[in-house]
Each structure stands twice: as structure tokens, then as C-alpha cells.
Amino acid sequence: MDFFFYPRSVAIFGSFKEGAIAYEILRNIVDGGFEGRIIPVNPKGGTVQVSGKTFEIRPKLEEPVDTAIIVIPAKFVPSLIDEIGDLIEGAVVISAGFSEVGNVELERELVEKAKRHGVRLIGPNCAGIFGVHRKFFGSFEVRVKPGGLALISQSGAFGGAALAMGNEEGIGFSAFVSYGNAADLNESDFLRYFADDENTKAIALYIEGVKDGRRFMEALHYAASRKPVIVLKAGKSASGAKAAASHTGSLAGSYEIYRAAFKQTMAIEVEEMEELFDAAKAFEMYPKAGRRVAVITNSGGPGVLATDKLEKLGLEIAKLGDETVEELRSFLPPQCSVKNPIDLIADADYKRYKRTIEVVCRDENVDSLLVICVPPIFISSEEVARAVIEADCPKPIIVNFMAGELVRDGVNLLEKRGLKNFPTPERAAKALAWLSLR
Amino acid sequence: MDFFFYPRSVAIFGSFKEGAIAYEILRNIVDGGFEGRIIPVNPKGGTVQVSGKTFEIRPKLEEPVDTAIIVIPAKFVPSLIDEIGDLIEGAVVISAGFSEVGNVELERELVEKAKRHGVRLIGPNCAGIFGVHRKFFGSFEVRVKPGGLALISQSGAFGGAALAMGNEEGIGFSAFVSYGNAADLNESDFLRYFADDENTKAIALYIEGVKDGRRFMEALHYAASRKPVIVLKAGKSASGAKAAASHTGSLAGSYEIYRAAFKQTMAIEVEEMEELFDAAKAFEMYPKAGRRVAVITNSGGPGVLATDKLEKLGLEIAKLGDETVEELRSFLPPQCSVKNPIDLIADADYKRYKRTIEVVCRDENVDSLLVICVPPIFISSEEVARAVIEADCPKPIIVNFMAGELVRDGVNLLEKRGLKNFPTPERAAKALAWLSLR
Structure with missing residues (x-):
């Protein structure tokens, strides 16, 4: 997954009008100091000014890049993947409008097209990713200082708030990923990746529910045996679990099972958002x-x-x-x-x-x-x-x-x-x- | 106790060299905007400059004032009380060196002299008091905004830190009292007083131990039936109780007894310092x-x-x-x-x-x-x-x-x-x- 978190080049698909999400992501990448190639893509072409720099907007992608960030209407995403699939390694699909609103078929199509081209997906319906040590801020969320914490968040808004609060608490980050519907890659994949990432000293995980409990257990065990993994599990109470189901569509499942899994794998479970930061602060300093x-x-x-x-x-x-x-x-x-x-x-x-x-x-x-x-x-x-x-x-x-x-x-x-x-x-x-x- | 928290005049006894505690208290009172009479007293006389104002230092107190704040060496305090006892209503004794270091006899003498003159005592060995709605900041601790919270703290340092943190949390205060050795007035007296103080909407209490459990229960019941009383009890654990004993000399007693008392009287017990502020914030807004x-x-x-x-x-x-x-x-x-x-x-x-x-x-x-x-x-x-x-x-x-x-x-x-x-x-x-x- 280095092409996501340490990319050498990135293409962004969407509208580059000021205030549009693709524009904001482009701006974050530019302002963050990313040193790789940056290619904005929109069929209309033209140029876009960001922080005093002018970028030519390509009508289509014609050269290989590590990662595509996609912010176009949901229904066009699968065919875009088909079109650019052989030029990219990974795609971060910010666009909403997939399984979370019932468009299960569209999401299946997206996954299938990606698989056909060997493209790995983050999202859809996510807030994007940061590879902080590559100065790559591929999200509209607030930028953060480099450091040792990798934040994996099922909820984009939680992730965004956590980044901002982490800044206030003086936490340094290695990476951030909001994975939304987890159509392809999910928490288990990211746990394993950051377990082996040398810039990551500790992993913080916000989850409401997981799709494959056994795989999650294995990944958690793998990661927690290598470095501290701090988990904030939402949807613990009966009403909380119901709310989580309607929020990310995830079956929160019995909290007791999660708790047992955290204990068994030596993951550090915290009960409150503030504790997530405090634990992260502690583990950024000491193993x-x-x-x-x-x-x-x-x-x-x-x-x-x-x-x-x-x-x-x-x-x-x-x-x-x-x-x-x-x-x-x-x-x-x-x-x-x-x-x-x-x-x-x-x-x-x-x-x-x-x-x-x-x-x-x-x-x-x-x-x-x-x-x-x-x-x-x-x-x-x-x-x-x-x-x-x-x-x-x-x-x-x-x-x-x-x-x-x-x-x-x-x-x-x-x-x-x-x-x-x-x-x-x-x-x-x-x-x-x-x-x-x- | 209005002479403590709504005084019309105050005399300060101590050294008025810059940096000395009496000087800092004088400065806090002046900078805080106290509109009553302020009389610095030191046998050496002279003048003292505070925030652009010049005060004549009286060699002795010769006119009646509501409250005296005393920061002279411990051994001279009882005779001072004897000398000025008929001119004052109350005395806040900041000076340390009494029972907390084994000088039990000196403290007894102090109390006895005060009683003889009908003077009420706060301290000794305390950090002073604030009557915020009278703009009276009779302590070297950081000044606070006016509001509804009365903070009663057995520990001066805890109180000082709490005032500063309360400022950061946007809490408004009606009063603050650090009562140190509680030779005369103690938590029970302050609870009753603030229960009837119309500027106080909620009371926050930090205690390690109390001297008279029965009296405390009654006062807590009286106060908590009138307004929210938030209690942070320190010395709950075995080691904590031991540490409290060596700190304020208070027998922390069995925590179970305290807990039962809090429950019975409807006092709100919090477990952490941060919770004390959060509860105070809540009760400043709603009953x-x-x-x-x-x-x-x-x-x-x-x-x-x-x-x-x-x-x-x-x-x-x-x-x-x-x-x-x-x-x-x-x-x-x-x-x-x-x-x-x-x-x-x-x-x-x-x-x-x-x-x-x-x-x-x-x-x-x-x-x-x-x-x-x-x-x-x-x-x-x-x-x-x-x-x-x-x-x-x-x-x-x-x-x-x-x-x-x-x-x-x-x-x-x-x-x-x-x-x-x-x-x-x-x-x-x-x-x-x-x-x-x-």
C-alpha cells in the first residue's frame, strides 16, 4: 500500500471550482508540500490556481500515477476506474452514493472493475488519506504534524475531528485513513500495513463494526504484537449499536466479543475520545x-x-x-x-x-x-x-x-x-x- | 461571613517588598478593582507602589476594618490578633508554621486569642480567599471571572491550579476559599455560608478529610438541598489516604463512609479533577x-x-x-x-x-x-x-x-x-x- 501512503504521483478527479471538494483536496496536497507529481483531471480541462500556483487541468489521465483521488458523482466512478485502471495502483474514492444509501449494485460494480485492473480501493464514501511523512495530504481534513501515530477511522467525521484535536494535544501523525464503506480495503488491511510501517510507532483505531471478525482478530493480533494498537469501539450500548448500524451500516455485533478480542490480542481499549489521544500521546513517547x-x-x-x-x-x-x-x-x-x-x-x-x-x-x-x-x-x-x-x-x-x-x-x-x-x-x-x- | 467575601475594607499585614507574598496579595486586590479601603500594615512604615498607585504603609492598624489578611511569621500571629482583635471581624492567616509542622500549641493560642476578641479565622497555612462579586481577590492565586461557582479547597495548591484551569474552561466564580489547617472555620462552615449566598449557583468542594464527620454531614445536607454541591474527595485509596495524612494532617477515614454520605445528601461526587470543572460548567448553566x-x-x-x-x-x-x-x-x-x-x-x-x-x-x-x-x-x-x-x-x-x-x-x-x-x-x-x- 505504499502507493497510498508514500505516493510519488497523484491524480485528482473532480471539480476544481473554489470550494469544491476536489479543489480543497488539491489545495491541501499543494499547501502540505507534496513533492511528487500532482495531476488535476476534469473533462472540461482549463487551469486551476492553488496557493499561487497554476495547474493545467487534464481532460483525461494519460500517464501512470500511483494513486487516484476520485470526487466525481458515484454513478460515473466504475467506468472511470475501467478507463484509468491500468494507469493507477490505488484509488481513494471520496464520492458518496454507494451502499450507504442502498446502491449496493453500484458498489459491487466498482469493486469488480477495480479487481479486473488490479487496483486497490479505499472508500467509497470516505474522507481520504494522509501519508504525513511523504507530506501527502490527500483529504480535505486539517493537516497535521509529522509523528508516530497512524489513525485509522471508519467514520470520516470522527477522523477529521480527531486530527484537529490531535493537533491541539501536540500529537504527531504518520498517517490517516478514513475508509468509509470499506468496499475493498478495510481496517484489517490497514492494521497489517501500519504494523510494518517504520514511521508508525502506535496505531489508533476507531471502529463501529467490522465485516469479517476472524480476519480482524488476526490482523489485530499481528499489529498489536508489533506495536501499541489503541482502539475506540463505538456502538457498545444497545442504542449505540443501533445508531451505528444506521450510520455506517455496520453490524456492531456483541460488544462482549469485541472486548474479549481486544484483551486477547493485547490491544489497548479506551472508552472515550479524549482517552484515545492521551493513550496515543503516551505511546508516541514510550513503548x-x-x-x-x-x-x-x-x-x-x-x-x-x-x-x-x-x-x-x-x-x-x-x-x-x-x-x-x-x-x-x-x-x-x-x-x-x-x-x-x-x-x-x-x-x-x-x-x-x-x-x-x-x-x-x-x-x-x-x-x-x-x-x-x-x-x-x-x-x-x-x-x-x-x-x-x-x-x-x-x-x-x-x-x-x-x-x-x-x-x-x-x-x-x-x-x-x-x-x-x-x-x-x-x-x-x-x-x-x-x-x-x- | 460577609466580612470575608463581601468586605468593605481590608488590612494586609506582611512585607511589601516586591515579590513578597503580602505584596502580591496587595497587588491582586488592587488590580482586581476592589473598591473598598485597602490598608497595608508593617511596623517599618514607608510606602508601597502597586500598579501605578502609591499606598502609605501604616506602622499599625488604628481603625476598624472588616478583614485582616496576615502574612507575618507564625510566632507573631497570636499577639497580632490580640493587638488588632477589636478592630477586625475576620482574619485570613496565610502564614504557615502552625500545626502542620507540629506547632500545635501555637495554633491553639491563635484560636484562643481570636475567640477572645470574637474574630473568625480562615487558615492558618492557607492560600487566601476571593469574594469575586465584590472584586475582592485576597489571595496570591490567579484572578477569575465573576460567575456562579464557589470553590472550597482544603489544599491551597489544588485550589490555585483549579482557579487557573477554571479560567481556561470559561467557568465564572462567585468565591474561592482555601482554608488550610481549618483551625477555626472549616468546610462545614463554608458549605453553609455559600448555600445561602445568592451569587453562588453551585459549590465545588475539594477535601482530603474532615475533622467532624457529623457536622460535615449536616452541612453537606443543608447545602446540597439548596444548590448543587460537587465534591472531589482525595485520599480514596490506601496509599492516597496515607499521603493525605502527611499532607494536610487530615485523617482521610474510610472512603466508603464518605461515599455513603455523598449519596445520602445528594452531593454530586466526581472522580477526577477534570470532572469537577465539567460538572461545575453544567451546573453554572442549569440547576x-x-x-x-x-x-x-x-x-x-x-x-x-x-x-x-x-x-x-x-x-x-x-x-x-x-x-x-x-x-x-x-x-x-x-x-x-x-x-x-x-x-x-x-x-x-x-x-x-x-x-x-x-x-x-x-x-x-x-x-x-x-x-x-x-x-x-x-x-x-x-x-x-x-x-x-x-x-x-x-x-x-x-x-x-x-x-x-x-x-x-x-x-x-x-x-x-x-x-x-x-x-x-x-x-x-x-x-x-x-x-x-x-
């Missing part, structure tokens, strides 16, 4: 983490909240070794608590944070660290961020700098160094819980 | 809502996620009346789903949203509405926001506009009209669940 956590904080309350959540999620509040406690006692002010959670109190500065992290990190009873910072007094949050970044600690560190604007500088510095922030103690605790499942 | 929810969306996936969460939380996906379904069918495009969740599909515009909200709102089987909007195509998110605002619907509406930057304009417009946004379908569903508990 896994052990269960014994040390909490380091400059404020008691948030330390207690983190502790509560960690225990509730089945993690352990690490019992620090005697040597660790002794060493902490040797340099921390007497008001500090040297028991886990370790409270460095409000005036904790760079040195106190850095040395504590290093001492605790050396303790063999500790697998991972949760470092909390409320707006410090006397120093900037940036200084605490520097302490976290510069501390010599090879174990996973999850950070929770909290209080929005007041710790913004610290959070920005952390994120520049690839340390993503979790805005509450509980969300940080959940991140560690997901990491411990691998 | 309560019924259990039968109609979901209106322009995207199937998020509608399914909302439905799943609502059912999981024990709410009902309202079964729409036949008339409602018929009327929706009469004007909605055939691809729309007129079953609950109602899917208006991607090109839904102002008219489609507004009329649907109005038709659904008239249905007697519907108690409340959850309106979802992913970035609409062809129109701006502002237009959908206008539809929600202008729809004639007296029932509670919870909105979930999602995708960050892409719906920013719509969200801003909603918030200007007092409709707070919940960023994911699940968080919106939880808001309705809390409203249904009242």
Missing part, C-alpha cells in the same frame, strides 16, 4: 512502562489525586528503597515528604526536582515516574521543565504540569523536547496505566 | 435535567459515542414521539436519520439545526438535548452556534462542538451567550448525567 510508579510533586493535593487514580487502575505506588529514602532525606528540606508520593513542597526549584528525579530513577523498585508541577513560587515553570528534561533518567517519565496559562512556558518547553503534558493528575495516571498494559 | 436525552448531530460517529456513554451512565436515549418523527421527516433530507440519535449529516446548516432543536424540544418524551457539531462543510461553526442560541427551546441543551481550532468561532459565540462547550461527546454525556442526579 511501555512497568507497574511500580513513583510520584514526585510540588503540591500535596494533586499528588494524592494521582495516587488514588494509580491505585484504582491497578498500578503500584512504588515502595522506595531505604537507600533512596536516606539520600532524599539528605538534601530535601525537612518539610518535604520523602515517602511516595514525594512532596517537594511549593518552593521546589530546578535542583530539587532534578536531583529527586535522578535519585528515584536509580531505585530498582521504581519502574516509571509521574512528575507533577503546579505553578511554582519564586521560579518559573520553565525551570521545572528544564529539570525534568535534563535529569539523567532512562525510565519513562509522564508529566502533569497543571494550571493552564500559568505553566504554559514550561509545557511548551517540555513539548519541544518531545515530552507531552497531561493536564490533570488523573489523566497522567491513566497514561501510565496504558503503558503498563504492553 | 438540573431529566434523564431522557435527545442527541442531535451532524456526524454519525460522535453521535454513537455520545449514545454509548449516555446509556452507560444510566440515562435514556429518548424515544421520540410519532409526531416528532413525522415532522422531522417532513423537512429533513432523506439521508438524515430521524431516530434518536438524530443525524443531520455533514451539510446541516443553520435552518436544519434550529428547526430540529425546536421540534425535538417540543416532544414530551424529551427532557434534555445534547447537540453535537463537528466542523460543518459549506458553513461556519458560528452558524450552527447561532442556531443553538436562537432556537426556541426552554429545555437544557448541552453542546459538544469539537475539533479545536476548526470550531473556535462557534464555541466563542456559544460561550458569550453563556453556553459552555464540552469538547468531547463523552464529556457532554457526563454533564447530562450529573444534571440528572439533582
Whole structure:
């Protein structure tokens, strides 16, 4: 599938009037910096201006390209595939109007024509694809930063919203695919592909239902044994399943079966959209983490909240070794608590944070660290961020700098160094819980 | 306690060097726009410049004021209270160094002197108080917008972080109190006070432990029978309880007892810091809502996620009346789903949203509405926001506009009209669940 996610050339079929979907996709591809060939195609010919560049619109495709993006009325799609089938490797069919509105026969025809020419299909009725490391944004959805997360979404709108929210959370993406009706390629194919894609560190999957449960199980097992796969399953409740059926036409099936499958394959199931991002953030940073956590904080309350959540999620509040406690006692002010959670109190500065992290990190009873910072007094949050970044600690560190604007500088510095922030103690605790499942 | 939260005059005791805590509090009071008398007091006298204004520092307090804010070394506080006790109604003792570090006797002396002069105490070892509707910001914590939420926090740092995060979530506050060691007034007193405060629509309470369980139960019952009380209890787990004990010295006690108390008194218990804000947002808008929810969306996936969460939380996906379904069918495009969740599909515009909200709102089987909007195509998110605002619907509406930057304009417009946004379908569903508990 490299021709989809690492294409060297792309043809776009549709209307190139400003505001039309094909135009918006062309613009996204151009603005995204795609360096391959870009060929807009429309029988009417002419030219189209995009971001200061002029493209000649070809009346038809006459040279081979890796991928075609198709946004023409549904009924013309099968014959287009017939016409260009030998020139393309893959087709992304954005057009709606197939099985999702009852046109099952048209969709069958589309698949059959594609097969005849050896063309692989994504869609129809989808929002398109991104191959972020090739700077290929073949969708009208908002562009994203390069990174390690591949997002596979059955729902186009969910995918689009997730990309935008991922941007806000500082997530980097390797790829995005919205596969709509899944007439040919589906979640199972994408799972296997991204499992072997070297730019993908973790896979996030939004599904309502799958067509072939056995194949899905195998693909999930294949992918999850290679890298973290985070799944958000919609249609879990009775009404939700009914709604999913009318939405993507997928039979959501019994949620219990899905749950068992997720457990068995070591896929990480999350329950909420926000958790999908939080888990993705955690796995973009670390492949896994052990269960014994040390909490380091400059404020008691948030330390207690983190502790509560960690225990509730089945993690352990690490019992620090005697040597660790002794060493902490040797340099921390007497008001500090040297028991886990370790409270460095409000005036904790760079040195106190850095040395504590290093001492605790050396303790063999500790697998991972949760470092909390409320707006410090006397120093900037940036200084605490520097302490976290510069501390010599090879174990996973999850950070929770909290209080929005007041710790913004610290959070920005952390994120520049690839340390993503979790805005509450509980969300940080959940991140560690997901990491411990691998 | 009006002298604390609606003072006409305040005296501040401490150092007024730039950066000192008393100076920061003075600055917060001045910058916040407090219109009453402000008297800085320090034996050394002199003047202090704050935000372009010059204040004479009095060597001692010689006239009556409502409230004193005290930031002098702990050992001098009792004698100060003795000296000024007859001039003040209340004292907020920021100074640390009392029972929390073992100086139990000093704290007893403080309380005794205060009692002798009929002075009520907040603290010691606290972060101060806000009376937001009097523009009185008697704390070094970040100032907030006026609104309906009173925040009572045992932990000063938690309170400070919560104020800053509340600002980001668009929450308006009536008051804030951090009560530290609770030597005199404690959570029970504040619960009763805010229960009767007319500017307070909802109360948020962060506690680790309480000193007098029976009194707390009574106060909680009193408050929760008057307005929504949202509680975040820290120290629920074994390790969390231990950490709380070393943090505020409070015996967290068995969590089961607290849980039973919350249930019995109809207080709304939340499990996470983020939920505290979400519940507060919901109750700032509505006093309560019924259990039968109609979901209106322009995207199937998020509608399914909302439905799943609502059912999981024990709410009902309202079964729409036949008339409602018929009327929706009469004007909605055939691809729309007129079953609950109602899917208006991607090109839904102002008219489609507004009329649907109005038709659904008239249905007697519907108690409340959850309106979802992913970035609409062809129109701006502002237009959908206008539809929600202008729809004639007296029932509670919870909105979930999602995708960050892409719906920013719509969200801003909603918030200007007092409709707070919940960023994911699940968080919106939880808001309705809390409203249904009242």
C-alpha cells in the first residue's frame, strides 16, 4: 500500500471550482508540500490556481500515477476506474452514493472493475488519506504534524475531528485513513500495513463494526504484537449499536466479543475520545512502562489525586528503597515528604526536582515516574521543565504540569523536547496505566 | 461571613517588598478593582507602589476594618490578633508554621486569642480567599471571572491550579476559599455560608478529610438541598489516604463512609479533577435535567459515542414521539436519520439545526438535548452556534462542538451567550448525567 501512503504521483478527479471538494483536496496536497507529481483531471480541462500556483487541468489521465483521488458523482466512478485502471495502483474514492444509501449494485460494480485492473480501493464514501511523512495530504481534513501515530477511522467525521484535536494535544501523525464503506480495503488491511510501517510507532483505531471478525482478530493480533494498537469501539450500548448500524451500516455485533478480542490480542481499549489521544500521546513517547510508579510533586493535593487514580487502575505506588529514602532525606528540606508520593513542597526549584528525579530513577523498585508541577513560587515553570528534561533518567517519565496559562512556558518547553503534558493528575495516571498494559 | 467575601475594607499585614507574598496579595486586590479601603500594615512604615498607585504603609492598624489578611511569621500571629482583635471581624492567616509542622500549641493560642476578641479565622497555612462579586481577590492565586461557582479547597495548591484551569474552561466564580489547617472555620462552615449566598449557583468542594464527620454531614445536607454541591474527595485509596495524612494532617477515614454520605445528601461526587470543572460548567448553566436525552448531530460517529456513554451512565436515549418523527421527516433530507440519535449529516446548516432543536424540544418524551457539531462543510461553526442560541427551546441543551481550532468561532459565540462547550461527546454525556442526579 505504499502507493497510498508514500505516493510519488497523484491524480485528482473532480471539480476544481473554489470550494469544491476536489479543489480543497488539491489545495491541501499543494499547501502540505507534496513533492511528487500532482495531476488535476476534469473533462472540461482549463487551469486551476492553488496557493499561487497554476495547474493545467487534464481532460483525461494519460500517464501512470500511483494513486487516484476520485470526487466525481458515484454513478460515473466504475467506468472511470475501467478507463484509468491500468494507469493507477490505488484509488481513494471520496464520492458518496454507494451502499450507504442502498446502491449496493453500484458498489459491487466498482469493486469488480477495480479487481479486473488490479487496483486497490479505499472508500467509497470516505474522507481520504494522509501519508504525513511523504507530506501527502490527500483529504480535505486539517493537516497535521509529522509523528508516530497512524489513525485509522471508519467514520470520516470522527477522523477529521480527531486530527484537529490531535493537533491541539501536540500529537504527531504518520498517517490517516478514513475508509468509509470499506468496499475493498478495510481496517484489517490497514492494521497489517501500519504494523510494518517504520514511521508508525502506535496505531489508533476507531471502529463501529467490522465485516469479517476472524480476519480482524488476526490482523489485530499481528499489529498489536508489533506495536501499541489503541482502539475506540463505538456502538457498545444497545442504542449505540443501533445508531451505528444506521450510520455506517455496520453490524456492531456483541460488544462482549469485541472486548474479549481486544484483551486477547493485547490491544489497548479506551472508552472515550479524549482517552484515545492521551493513550496515543503516551505511546508516541514510550513503548511501555512497568507497574511500580513513583510520584514526585510540588503540591500535596494533586499528588494524592494521582495516587488514588494509580491505585484504582491497578498500578503500584512504588515502595522506595531505604537507600533512596536516606539520600532524599539528605538534601530535601525537612518539610518535604520523602515517602511516595514525594512532596517537594511549593518552593521546589530546578535542583530539587532534578536531583529527586535522578535519585528515584536509580531505585530498582521504581519502574516509571509521574512528575507533577503546579505553578511554582519564586521560579518559573520553565525551570521545572528544564529539570525534568535534563535529569539523567532512562525510565519513562509522564508529566502533569497543571494550571493552564500559568505553566504554559514550561509545557511548551517540555513539548519541544518531545515530552507531552497531561493536564490533570488523573489523566497522567491513566497514561501510565496504558503503558503498563504492553 | 460577609466580612470575608463581601468586605468593605481590608488590612494586609506582611512585607511589601516586591515579590513578597503580602505584596502580591496587595497587588491582586488592587488590580482586581476592589473598591473598598485597602490598608497595608508593617511596623517599618514607608510606602508601597502597586500598579501605578502609591499606598502609605501604616506602622499599625488604628481603625476598624472588616478583614485582616496576615502574612507575618507564625510566632507573631497570636499577639497580632490580640493587638488588632477589636478592630477586625475576620482574619485570613496565610502564614504557615502552625500545626502542620507540629506547632500545635501555637495554633491553639491563635484560636484562643481570636475567640477572645470574637474574630473568625480562615487558615492558618492557607492560600487566601476571593469574594469575586465584590472584586475582592485576597489571595496570591490567579484572578477569575465573576460567575456562579464557589470553590472550597482544603489544599491551597489544588485550589490555585483549579482557579487557573477554571479560567481556561470559561467557568465564572462567585468565591474561592482555601482554608488550610481549618483551625477555626472549616468546610462545614463554608458549605453553609455559600448555600445561602445568592451569587453562588453551585459549590465545588475539594477535601482530603474532615475533622467532624457529623457536622460535615449536616452541612453537606443543608447545602446540597439548596444548590448543587460537587465534591472531589482525595485520599480514596490506601496509599492516597496515607499521603493525605502527611499532607494536610487530615485523617482521610474510610472512603466508603464518605461515599455513603455523598449519596445520602445528594452531593454530586466526581472522580477526577477534570470532572469537577465539567460538572461545575453544567451546573453554572442549569440547576438540573431529566434523564431522557435527545442527541442531535451532524456526524454519525460522535453521535454513537455520545449514545454509548449516555446509556452507560444510566440515562435514556429518548424515544421520540410519532409526531416528532413525522415532522422531522417532513423537512429533513432523506439521508438524515430521524431516530434518536438524530443525524443531520455533514451539510446541516443553520435552518436544519434550529428547526430540529425546536421540534425535538417540543416532544414530551424529551427532557434534555445534547447537540453535537463537528466542523460543518459549506458553513461556519458560528452558524450552527447561532442556531443553538436562537432556537426556541426552554429545555437544557448541552453542546459538544469539537475539533479545536476548526470550531473556535462557534464555541466563542456559544460561550458569550453563556453556553459552555464540552469538547468531547463523552464529556457532554457526563454533564447530562450529573444534571440528572439533582
